[in-house]
Amino acid sequence: MQVTIAMEVIGGVVGVAGWRRYTGRIVRGEIEMSEMPYEPETLSRAELDALAGATVIEFGTNWCGHCNAAQPLIGEVIAEYPQVRRLKIEDGSGRRLGRSFRVKLWPTLVFLRDGQEVARLVRPTGVSAIEEAFETLAQQG
Secondary structure, three states, X not given: OXXXXXXXXXXXXXXXXXXXXXXXXXXXXXEEEEEOOOEOOOXXXXXXXXXXXXXXXEEEOOOOHHHHHHHHHHHHHHOOOOOOXXXXXXXXXXXXXXXXXXXXXXXXXXXXXXXXXXXXXXXXXXXXXXXXXXXXXXHHO
């Protein structure tokens, strides 16, 4: 996937491309980019329920092998849906947001249209299941 981003260099490289956030570093004069990790929850359930449009919330952790294995699959499909907002939220013990969505295994992808759940994937292992969930989300709009 080719991404054009505006960057500011301050001891590293950080960029934003649509709703996808990337981080990178300079290696031998080249910029090496990778997706941002799961971030601690900063939004409340009420704020997520109030979001307009299509959103995918991905619950997981940065150390989870299943989460890391799913990233290329999810990235391949989400590249075809630039209109879909993607939020990667770190989950774990005592995290209220994950519990409010009944998350039990990682990664769990919750597909929302105007704050309402329309599809859910738990530990996706193939592109076809992810594509099907994205199509369900697109058809709801």
